[in-house]
Amino acid sequence: MLHRLGIEDLAKRHIRNLSGGQQQRVFLARALIADPELLVLDEPTSGVDMRTAENVLHLLADLNQQGITILMTTHDLNAAAAHLPWVICLNRQLIAEGAPEHVFTEETLNRTYEGDMMVIHQDGLLLIYQRPHSHTHQDLIPNPVQGHEQRYPKDDHLGSRRQIEEMTYDLVA
Numbered sequence: 001m002l003h004r005l006g007i008e009d010l011a012k013r014h015i016r017n018l019s020g021g022q023q024q025r026v027f028l029a030r031a032l033i034a035d036p037e038l039l040v041l042d043e044p045t046s047g048v049d050m051r052t053a054e055n056v057l058h059l060l061a062d063l064n065q066q067g068i069t070i071l072m073t074t075h076d077l078n079a080a081a082a083h084l085p086w087v088i089c090l091n092r093q094l095i096a097e098g099a100p101e102h103v104f105t106e107e108t109l110n111r112t113y114e115g116d117m118m119v120i121h122q123d124g125l126l127l128i129y130q131r132p133h134s135h136t137h138q139d140l141i142p143n144p145v146q147g148h149e150q151r152y153p154k155d156d157h158l159g160s161r162r163q164i165e166e167m168t169y170d171l172v173a
Contacts, residue, residue: 025052039069041072082125082126084100091114096108
């Protein structure tokens with residue numbers, strides 16, 4: 001199990017000396033030692049790199065095929081769409097349940113997240129995003145670094161090479 005989770009080299013280290021991602025994998029290994037029928041996981045792929053998240057999801061799929069029921073929370077809807085056979089959307093009540101390709105619709109996700117969600121079907125993949133806002137960070141916080149005024153025109157987001165060099169010089173000097 002340790003090898004499969006990529007943590008065999010961590011066996012002799014104290015849990016406090018591990019990164020968040022390493023701790024996640026150790027906790028999963030600990031849960032699996034008991035040979036459970038049901039595994040309840042809260043965000044099992046949060047705080048881990050993409051490769052580790054992919055490995056954990058594949059391991060969970062294998063465990064599910066071996067008869068272990070997996071109940072997990074996640075906010076990574078793209079990973080859920082790609083890896084999970086059944087999803088449930090909740091927001092104080094059951095919004096929808098079923099296969100991701102049937103449940104992950106803009107209408108269902110807008111109700112679930114009370115936001116403006118986008119669902120794109122591309123090359124057999126289901127891609128889910130929050131629709132971009134019509135404002136930019138400059139609209140919200142025009143001068144995020146106090147004491148440093150913007151030295152290039154507001155409409156010229158790239159600025160001239162000289163202005164960028166001056167800004168860089170001011171920051172380094």
